[in-house]
Amino acid sequence: MTITGIAGEAEAGHISVRGLTKRYGDLTVFSKIDLTVRAREIVALVGPSGCGKTTLLRCIDGLLPADGEISIDGKRVTEPPEGVAVVFQHFGLFPWKTVYDNVAYGLRMAGVDAAEIARRVPNFIGLVGLTGFEKAYPYQMSGGMQQRCGLARALAIEPSVLLMDEPFAAVDAQTREILQFELLRIWERRPTTMVFVTHSIEEAVLMGDRVVVLQGRPSHIDQDIDIDLPRPRSRETLSDPRFAELRERVWANLMNEARRAEFQLGA
Amino acid sequence: MRRDLVVRYAPFTLSLIVGAALWEIGGRYTSAAFLVPLSETLVRLEQLVQSGELVRQTLSSLALFFVGLGLAALVGAPAGLALARWPALRRALDLYIMILYATPMVALIPFILSLMGFGFAPKVLVVFLFAVFPILYNTVEGARSLKPELIEVARSFRSSEWALWRDVVMPYTLPFAMTGLRQAIGRALVGMIAAEFFLSSTGLGQLIMTASQNFDTGGLFAAILVIVVLGVGLMRLGRAIELHYARWRV
Ligand SMILES: Nc1ncnc2c1ncn2[C@@H]1O[C@H](COP(=O)(O)OP(=O)(O)OP(=O)(O)O)[C@@H](O)[C@H]1O
Numbered sequence A: 001m002t003i004t005g006i007a008g009e010a011e012a013g014h015i016s017v018r019g020l021t022k023r024y025g026d027l028t029v030f031s032k033i034d035l036t037v038r039a040r041e042i043v044a045l046v047g048p049s050g051c052g053k054t055t056l057l058r059c060i061d062g063l064l065p066a067d068g069e070i071s072i073d074g075k076r077v078t079e080p081p082e083g084v085a086v087v088f089q090h091f092g093l094f095p096w097k098t099v100y101d102n103v104a105y106g107l108r109m110a111g112v113d114a115a116e117i118a119r120r121v122p123n124f125i126g127l128v129g130l131t132g133f134e135k136a137y138p139y140q141m142s143g144g145m146q147q148r149c150g151l152a153r154a155l156a157i158e159p160s161v162l163l164m165d166e167p168f169a170a171v172d173a174q175t176r177e178i179l180q181f182e183l184l185r186i187w188e189r190r191p192t193t194m195v196f197v198t199h200s201i202e203e204a205v206l207m208g209d210r211v212v213v214l215q216g217r218p219s220h221i222d223q224d225i226d227i228d229l230p231r232p233r234s235r236e237t238l239s240d241p242r243f244a245e246l247r248e249r250v251w252a253n254l255m256n257e258a259r260r261a262e263f264q265l266g267a
Numbered sequence B: 001m002r003r004d005l006v007v008r009y010a011p012f013t014l015s016l017i018v019g020a021a022l023w024e025i026g027g028r029y030t031s032a033a034f035l036v037p038l039s040e041t042l043v044r045l046e047q048l049v050q051s052g053e054l055v056r057q058t059l060s061s062l063a064l065f066f067v068g069l070g071l072a073a074l075v076g077a078p079a080g081l082a083l084a085r086w087p088a089l090r091r092a093l094d095l096y097i098m099i100l101y102a103t104p105m106v107a108l109i110p111f112i113l114s115l116m117g118f119g120f121a122p123k124v125l126v127v128f129l130f131a132v133f134p135i136l137y138n139t140v141e142g143a144r145s146l147k148p149e150l151i152e153v154a155r156s157f158r159s160s161e162w163a164l165w166r167d168v169v170m171p172y173t174l175p176f177a178m179t180g181l182r183q184a185i186g187r188a189l190v191g192m193i194a195a196e197f198f199l200s201s202t203g204l205g206q207l208i209m210t211a212s213q214n215f216d217t218g219g220l221f222a223a224i225l226v227i228v229v230l231g232v233g234l235m236r237l238g239r240a241i242e243l244h245y246a247r248w249r250v
């Protein structure tokens, strides 16, 4: 599978979040978040359900206003910036478009010419293993297939920043593994900045250069753990003793918080 | 395969035969001023076709029907999109739309007559008024049901406002507008006959009126038969169009 535009990627994709606070009426989702993601870095974002992971991604993409400051490559984000693509937790496929047209959508919006679209779209459909389903509509596919279609749509615009909201939550365990390593391969060939939300600690440690733990009420960045596993990462990484060590660390951290929350509820 | 078809269409065919037989028998045992047998109706139908009268009047009715319905679609769908997009406009006009939708349109015909007189235009207006509201209403409700998440996806991919309409709002709303169109077809048929009765008398409506004034019961039923066939055909067409555009809706 060939991916276009590999050669010498620019240093684009530096995300800077400063003092970000998001409120919905009386509810403060998170407060005073500071987060820097360097170009080509993968930050895995974990935290309990409802702690504001999706909200944070939406803010970074400029879809949601919040107090504080977000900039990408020094440019303040006020609306969805160029070169940033989102894989949505709810897939966000257009039900009246086929797989092909869904994957082509971002390219068309970016003004890519038709010949180039016709060249790229089949590549990315193949990349996520949907070859043969080009003409299928979302309702004709399983949740996992829809999620992969959403992934292809985001990858197709070859963004410098990928914001992924639990991109493998709906796929089965085997497909999930295949896609994890596929995504790592894609990243090796064309490293992009990624913020990767997941509920799986293993996945967070496998993918991330850092694992950032978002928790509390309102939530804040509770831990920022460096994952010093060598790249390229592959299946072998899973059996690295260091992998197990780091996984336990993240796990213990999340469990502590869960216990604290439980005691608070009990009191 | 053959057997399947037989099993499938047997009840329909049977009920058609029974219906025709009842008409035939009923016609023979009742006064000709009230009902004539099917056979006699068909003979009269044949005469009307031969004279060219029936074809001419049917075409005249269909012209009225399609111009009125077409205008209703051309006005109703864009107006519906606009009302869905701008809530202030919707709140301002909601009451009037409700009133017009709820009013039996026939009640407006004398007013249209005094306003516009006889001719083609006032009749088109009647068909239009009968047909436009289901299209408008379904389009508004459809466009409003578009999930905000999908608009967010479009924004995330930096869609322009025009591209948002072309790629998201309009294709999403189209099947709803088509449901409106199907409902509008039935109402436009009623509007067509009503206009031909109460305004300048033309088309199939006129055929019915003259037949009934001349106690030509055969001619009357021949005209009704044509209207029924047209109605069923157009409704079927509307249903097919609706289904075609609703493929992705589950
Ligand atoms: N539009 C909204 N209006 C009001 N509250 C909202 C809105 N969107 C999200 N919230 C609240 O913000 C909080 C964070 O939601 P968010 O979807 O970001 O959580 P999350 O961490 O992504 O959870 P999950 O892991 O379940 O996806 C939740 O308490 C949610 O109820």
Ligand SMILES: [Mg+2]
Pocket (backbone or CB within 6 Å): A053, A054, A055, A089, A165
């Ligand atoms: Mg979420």
